[in-house]
Amino acid sequence: MADLFDQIGEAAEPSGPRPLADRLRPRKLAEVIGQEKVLSPEGPLGAMLSAGSLSSLILWGPPGVGKTTIARLLADETDLTFVQISAIFTGVPELRKVFEAARLRHRNGQGTLLFVDEIHRFNKAQQDGFLPHMEDGTILLVGATTENPSFELNAALLSRSQVIVLERLSLVDLERLAQRAERELGQALPLKGPAREALLEMADGDGRALLNLIEQVAAWKVTAPLETDALAQRLMRRAANYDKSGDGHYNLISALHKSVRGSDPDAALYWFSRMLEGGEDPRFLGRRLVRMAVEDIGLADPQAQTVCLHAWETFERLGSPEGELALAQAVIYLALAPKSNAGYVAYKGARATARQTGSEPPPKHILNAPTRLMKEQGYGAGYAYDHDAEDGFSGQNYFPETMKRPVFYHPPERGFERELKKRVEYFARLREQRQGRAES
Structure with a gap:
């Protein structure tokens, strides 16, 4: 057969x-x-x-x-x-x-x-x-x-x-391939050094694309080697390999996010630009920048989230390409902002504890008692109104009575959270004092 x-x-x-x-x-x-x-x-x-x-x-x-x-x-x-x-x-x-x-x-x-x-x-x-x-x-x-x-x-x-x-071909690999092509054609490419380098870059790591470009260049009837500008006029730059819904999309947004997290504005701008050049929707990038502000900067610089939201809104009003500058500036701001994931870690810890404790009720003293039955059951009994307390802080327990008090939020000594850390420690000291008085 x-x-x-x-x-x-x-x-x-x-x-x-x-x-x-x-x-x-x-x-x-x-x-x-x-x-x-x-x-x-x-x-x-x-x-x-x-x-x-x-x-x-x-x-x-x-x-x-x-x-x-x-x-x-x-x-x-x-x-x-x-x-x-x-x-x-x-x-x-x-x-x-x-x-x-x-x-x-x-x-x-x-x-x-x-x-x-x-x-x-x-x-x-x-x-x-x-x-x-x-x-x-x-x-x-x-x-x-x-x-x-x-x-x-x-x-x-x-x-x-x-x-x-298998990896994309490096510029060195592409040069070896170009030399092999010249031997096959029996002629050198009519390009000056910088123009030859530009040709290799146009191939974007694709050997087959390079050979197709070389075939076009070799067919030109020129009297002198071409400069980079002349080459660019005759050849269209090959579009970057970027699948907006596939692996390249996720790889590049990961590179952008980690560059921002690593406080490298130049690398962050590069990956941001790579995605735009590949045809990425700037609105997607606007959403992800807000995510980075919340996840990786958080309360170390509360202004970061506002900057990203304003940049996103600016893009919506101006459109492309003018609005993309606002997003680029947000990228720079995020990369240079103090970093903290303390809020993110605290949130995840609270969610995990909430799943573990299930349906534990709040302590009765912080429950409202709109009916007589609820008052009889002890709802609201012993509640201290914080505004009437010394320093405006009662130090009461707000967790379920059967639950040991956890600590989810640990602000670092960075950015605005340096101030928040002072506040956390201040209220912790007052709470210990108030509880000590209640026990004595």
Whole structure:
């Protein structure tokens, strides 16, 4: 039975010159640029190949870092038949044909490396369909994804696979790739040094994108090497890889939040700008800035929350791009504000204690007694009106009578909470004095 995808592979190749990216595709793993951490003898893939025990894999990384190439070369290294499908274009009927063809090969002593591009596009039920064929050795699965496998792939599939993280190409890696392209083309790129660096940056860590850009540049008819401005006029900068609803979104907001928490305004502005350049909704950033003010600054600078709310309101009134400056200034203010999570910790502690104590009633002396029955039951008896007490503070107990008094709020010696700490200690001393008098 012929494999549907083998038939596709045997179709006549299109006429005309092959794209540069295809011509430079590595023919062995040693030629792959930028993934030495996983392919070296000490790396996870290198160690597997050395031991002759290649297992099913999930290759996780951004576009253009060699996922497809590595999968194809792994098949060559292990003498497996390479079959490639895409989760975007493959349905259940096609999958059945692929599994049946692999089963026939398996019976004849030939293994199959099934490469599934965009594997995260398969739903959970479809992912389960791979499991029996992986377990009986019909296929060795190599899935490729740009999304976090922890969120996109089911636990059963992950437990039978090893996740290999591939990194975006560095500028050094991209320069090596550019030099390889120049040797293939038989000519140097007509770019001056800064323009060449700008070209590498335009690729944004994507090797395939760089080769496509190089192919365009090499086709230009120029009489002298181009400067950066001339290059920018001829080429559009590649959009940053940023999925507003996926892993990149959460990674960058985490980077922004932790930069603010770490009191680094420059790093905070950088990640804030990265998100805006990626097309993030500034309203989302406004909400998160308020969250940072409440969680990480709190009462150390009560003004921080007001600054964020005003910045958010300013954006709503001015719109983009003018209103984004107000949000950027809020980022700077938060990063430089004194930090405290004492209020956040106190709140979490109070919630935890409230869950533990359940339905404990308030002490009767602080309950209102609007009826005679309630007065007879002792409601409101012995309540001391704080405004009539010395220093305006009675020092009464406001916790349930069966509960030992806890302390949730521990203000640090930072910012405005330095003043609040004095107040906490002042009232604690008065409370001890009042209770001592009551007991004597």
